[in-house]
Amino acid sequence: MNALLDLYNHPAWTHPLQHPLAYYQAVALLLLGLGLFGLIWRKSLVGMLVGVELMLNGAGLSIVAGAQLTRADAAMGQLAALLVMGLAAAEATLVLAITLVVFRRFGHVEPDHASELRG
Amino acid sequence: MDRLAVAAFFGYALTVLAGGLIAVLASSLVRALAGLILTLFGVAGLYLLLSSPFLAFMQILIYVGAVSVIIFFAIMLTRPPAGGEEGERRSLGRTLLALVGGLAPALLLALACWRYGSASNRVPPSVEVGRLGEVLLGPYVLAFELISLVLLVAMAGAVLLGFDRRREP
Numbered sequence: 001m002n003a004l005l006d007l008y009n010h011p012a013w014t015h016p017l018q019h020p021l022a023y024y025q026a027v028a029l030l031l032l033g034l035g036l037f038g039l040i041w042r043k044s045l046v047g048m049l050v051g052v053e054l055m056l057n058g059a060g061l062s063i064v065a066g067a068q069l070t071r072a073d074a075a076m077g078q079l080a081a082l083l084v085m086g087l088a089a090a091e092a093t094l095v096l097a098i099t100l101v102v103f104r105r106f107g108h109v110e111p112d113h114a115s116e117l118r119g
Numbered sequence: 120m121d122r123l124a125v126a127a128f129f130g131y132a133l134t135v136l137a138g139g140l141i142a143v144l145a146s147s148l149v150r151a152l153a154g155l156i157l158t159l160f161g162v163a164g165l166y167l168l169l170s171s172p173f174l175a176f177m178q179i180l181i182y183v184g185a186v187s188v189i190i191f192f193a194i195m196l197t198r199p200p201a202g203g204e205e206g207e208r209r210s211l212g213r214t215l216l217a218l219v220g221g222l223a224p225a226l227l228l229a230l231a232c233w234r235y236g237s238a239s240n241r242v243p244p245s246v247e248v249g250r251l252g253e254v255l256l257g258p259y260v261l262a263f264e265l266i267s268l269v270l271l272v273a274m275a276g277a278v279l280l281g282f283d284r285r286r287e288p
Binding site for chain 1: 181221229283
């Protein structure tokens with residue numbers, strides 16, 4: 001109850017211009033939530049990949065907002081987001097290859113039904 | 120000017136929200152990819168608002184230009200089952216699990232961010248691209264080399280996985 005009251009009185013509620021970091025973080029967390037939802041809810045590997053890309057975008061946005069809007073080194077934050085983009089590209093390539101292998105072997109790309117050990 | 124910034128922020132945030140919802144909920148994967156691209160453009164706009172235009176252009180170049188094309192290849196190279204890729208209904212339990220699994224970490228982190236978040240300055244500093252290059256080859260040189268190694272290994276692994284293994288009779 002006390003925490004809720006603190007949250008209600010938080011200065012971030014006043015105006016986005018007074019506390020912009022909280023708003024950027026809210027967008028980043030929105031992307032994280034949507035990505036996790038898609039990752040669990042989707043049935044095909046490609047749909048799950050879309051969810052992962054959403055999450056990685058949220059991570060990059062959070063890093064850049066945290067670096068640009070606090071006293072942290074802005075250049076390092078931007079470069080960290082750039083590294084996240086590079087990792088996302090590598091990950092997408094690998095998932096494409098894995099998707100192709102799964103499709104070739106099972107005829108579909110649904111991880112729920114891709115199992116060879118089921119009797 | 121301030122009002123313009125707030126309006127632009129909420130416009131981009133709405134773009135991100137709408138694109139993300141399409142990307143997650145659309146029953147056709149091509150539409151989901153279009154929603155993802157909308158989200159990527161929204162995030163690029165937020166990078167512009169954070170006065171890091173270099174990142175915004177890299178976002179469009181890498182994500183919209185490369186990653187979404189890769190996802191499009193993945194959609195096109197796999198045959199969808201009858202009735203669309205994601206057409207069939209989910210069970211209620213799966214939807215509930217996805218809702219809880221998506222909402223709980225985001226809400227927890229939001230609570231932490233809003234209660235213990237550090238004070239933010241109002242105007243983001245602008246960094247020249249030259250300074251970015253200096254930092255990349257100064258303190259970040261190890262990460263720079265490692266990311267090139269990761270990309271090389273990923274490409275080699277993708278090519279290796281793509282080979283058709285000849286089945287022995």
